[in-house]
Amino acid sequence: MWDSVTIDYLIRDNRKPLGPQNGLMRRHILLTLFTAGLLCIHAADRAREVQLQKALDLMQTKGDIAGAIKLLEEVGKSPDRNLAARSLLHLGECRLQLGQQEASKSFERVVREYSDQQDVAAAAQTKLASLRPKPVLQSGIANRKVLTVPDGGWIEGKISPDGRYVPYVNYKDGGNLYLHDQVSGTERQLTNTGNDAKERAPGEEYQCAHEHAFSRDGKRLVYAWNLGGTGGTRYELRVINLQGSGTPSFRKLFAHDDVEWVMPHDWSPDGKWIAVQLQRKDKIAQIGLVGADDGSLRVLKSVDWRGPNLMAFSPDGRYLAYDLAAGETTLQRDIYVLAVDGSREVPGVVHPADDTLLGWSPDGSRLLFASDRSGGTDLWARPYSEDQPQGRPEMLKRDIGRFDIMGVTSSGKLHYSLSSFRPSDVVTAEFDFEKGEYISRPVQAVSTYVGSNQSPDWSRDGKYLAWMSRRKSHGGPHFVIGYRSLENGQVRELLLPPNFYALSGVALSWSHDGKSLLLAGQNKGVDGIYRVDRDSGHISLVVPVQRPAFALESLDGQTLYYSHGNLDSGGVRFVKHVLGSGEERVLLKGNHPGFTSLSPDGRYLVVQENLRPRIPLAILLVPTDGTEPRDLIRVENPHRVAFLAWTPDRQAAIITKFIEGVNGETLWRVPFNGGAPTQLETKVRLPGNFKLHPDGRQMAFQVPTPAKPPEVWVLENFLPGPPANK
């Protein structure tokens, strides 16, 4: 209903972009703002603000850097995040003047810990950039795009060792695995039973391909095969022989009752082992080896919930390098090298920066990794010999950006993919429901991390607009909840724990009192409905439940309504959960119900009854007291109907009627307590998932942004000669 084609009238935020001239001016303004301080500060912070000014005076006019540092360290303890961030920024500047290496650490801390103070963080980022070392090689490096993945394709695995074949999962064809030959330009289908997003017969299991890795001779491919399953996703490893033509038959290599999912990372040089990441049913991640012939499992090491981003065998096959989050509360990763016989492990790259593994140089003399230690994301190498890392890491290339690694070929070319996962933005507009016309046209409501924002919701008192931001890093996405005060325009960001994974397409909703937000997700691998405190950002599990999708509090906050499950787990259930007692009652169960709202009087859940996915035939009112649901409106196939919002007077629902793929949808007003629906006289199309502000005029909704298909890139000639032995 609301796609990229229909949003051509979308008006971007009308603030001027940061060009070079007004960038300078803005920096000037920023500095002025920094030194002027905030208009409204508490007495204690006012005292600290005075201290900050004193420190700046010491630093800038009196040259007493040591004195300034002392004061700035004190001011840095302020609970006022803006003040603390500014003092840390100036602390870095002082240390820079003294030539201290800690300067970059101060700037890094601002970037890492105070990203919500956007202007200060940007200033620190600029400082960091100026401190960055120069790459070892500055010429001759080539970086070029080698493939735009065919429509519907998604890169989930590694390139062939000779760089010729690019495997991808084709989600337009049920999630089957395909192989692109870069020499002939042809596609080869490797699996044919994937049925992702396809109509399935009753009892037919969900099937789809995921991660994959080649044997070093390029003749075999191992891939993870998703088999759905009722108790959580069930995966197995399958192996195919790539010699010959056509769709090859597979050999089931590995499946384990206690393993929820398994991901192959690399194939040992001798062809005997496949390095895998496992997630057990207790949610622990493990690094293991699966025998390429017999499927036997050796668990080498149990790690945290997130597990490695990449594992790669050393060229001699004796070691496995992997990266891992440095702790539960951080996104930063470090790199380790583990003997494949389990006898020892050495730290490969352990540093406060975010270091993610990219692979080994073909001769095994270097560990290649991406690091943000110098401000941007650069390509680095750590010399490695005599079973140990040697010497200091060296930068090979600046600004490689954030990407998904596809492997280093035997000739030393680094392949990677660039993709964006369902990019979207949050948009607001004002609409007059009486006249059926826009009062103000849609504008982008969130101007940071454009393309990453989704799931807007207004607080029930109308004071805040919140959204979810899904941000990319080398180690998978991380999630941030943003909210803006409509009173003063201030934006606050709540960084969700690195272990938290917000489930895709899931709505964010404010609690009844606006003090917290509810969302469905997974923390440390545990599915459930979570509550995030608006002020502290503290996250807590409200209801542990498999495959949650939606959560909404009752008007008085005493009850939680949520949905969970899907067709593979016996249908979707809408559950009433009494907070406090934990008592639960299933209000509705069905195969394809979706999208929930609460009626204005709080007595009904509004549920769309879908015949099949995306075929909504009725809007149901499901009484929260557990009695029988009734139709708000029902249509006959091929007509469709979708709930949009309650009218500003709360007496009726605004719904849309349409026929899939046919122009001419109509808007209708359907009285809540019975009465004939009346058509709204308007030709305006409304988005299908908007949230209406309590003022009855402002809408917020998510729009998909045009997505570029994934691309495969190659980086060449970046490796210097062999490192000197230290």
Added chain:
Amino acid sequence: MFVLLAAITIPLGLDLYLPVPEDNPLTAEGIALGRKLFFDRRLSRDQSISCSSCHDPERAFSEPKTVSVGVFGRRGRRNAPALINRAYGRRFFWDGRIPTLEEQVVMPISDPNEMDLPLPEAASRVNLSVKELSQALASFVRSILSGDSAYDRFLNGDRGALTAIQQTGLQLFRGKANCVSCHVGPNLTDEGLHNTGSAWRDAKLDDEGAGDGKFKTPSLRESARTAPYMHDGSLATLADVVEFYDGGGRANPDLDPDIRRLKLSQDEKRALVEFLGALAGKLSNASQEPRAASK
């Protein structure tokens, strides 16, 4: 099973990679020396107790007293923890204050409420340096491994290894009771520090632990024979432990958010206890006192 450098055998269910410091490699000699020292009473001031006095191999290297009793009948504050799979540990003692096994193993020797002997004197009594003493004891403790339990066999495909009630217990452990929020992984511990309320009595905190009443999550392996439980040995049986968590721990301002009332039925509680019994395995290096040990 997997043999690590012929010094020890990694039982089914545990990680093959056993963290060992580079400067204290596991050797058969080191482990044997550590075993002797573990049972050596000369390491206590009055030569009345050894490490094994509070860490009884028959009880998976734990003891039945609520809190340990040291030389001259001095009472400690906490229950002696089971020394199971500590090779995989990342922090030591109930409050997790010590980061390495080498540091941890000698601290009871000098603790006035335990063995009360200055380390140089202890080392001198057994003709070793303090470093040698620490490394040998650490090697021995590192070699105490428990695995190959019914639970491990079940997870590795032996569907008959757990009884029906134990399987129900496992489901509860991972599901409704959510024990896995802390007791996770092969060693059934996150090695984390949590406030379960166990240190709160009459609305007062009687042991700060690692701060705010937090204590390290113990491994549940062999737990059927490591009673009593909790940092102070205040819960006598596994049924008491299940009851404690069913009630949501003990309310206090710093209670871990993962501790909540579970509302388990009596059958479910029984199933959990039965499941915990399935964590008893084969204990490597649980040998009796070496014959040559000094009395």
